[in-house]
Amino acid sequence: MRLNPKSQTAICYLLHFAQPYHHALHYLGSAVDLEARLARHAAGNGSRLLAAVAAAGIPWQVARTWQGGRDLEAQLKKRKSNPSLCPICSARGTASAPAQRRRGNPPPRHPANHPFAEKNYES
Numbered sequence: 199m200r201l202n203p204k205s206q207t208a209i210c211y212l213l214h215f216a217q218p219y220h221h222a223l224h225y226l227g228s229a230v231d232l233e234a235r236l237a238r239h240a241a242g243n244g245s246r247l248l249a250a251v252a253a254a255g256i257p258w259q260v261a262r263t264w265q266g267g268r269d270l271e272a273q274l275k276k277r278k279s280n281p282s283l284c285p286i287c288s289a290r291g292t293a294s295a296p297a298q299r300r301r302g303n304p305p306p307r308h309p310a311n312h313p314f315a316e317k318n319y320e321s
């Protein structure tokens with residue numbers, strides 16, 4: 199049990215799902231021990247959404263991390279623009295469509311046949 203989490207460096211992380219689960223394509227969270235949290239998520243624990251995603255057999259990857267805890271997580275969630283925060287979605291959006299088409303169009307859905315074709319971990 200961590201009595202004073204603020205004394206440790208928390209990490210905000212953005213998970214990108216290989217396929218959308220209902221309306222969700224991302225999960226944004228924060229953790230002090232990121233690796234332990236990701237291991238819990240991989241086992242289907244720690245988040246209802248990720249439990250459902252795991253049960254549906256959808257793989258995910260860490261798209262991006264930030265230094266910061268719950269305050270930053272709340273700020274990022276307020277923006278409600280996870281796809282624009284996601285380097286994987288951003289890269290695919292700009293690579294496949296001219297800039298003027300991006301407004302008003304949803305980002306292209308990812309083909310399901312290469313869920314882990316690229317590893318985009320940010321160290």
Ligand SMILES: [Zn+2]
Nearest residue numbers: 214284286287
């Ligand atoms: Zn994404």
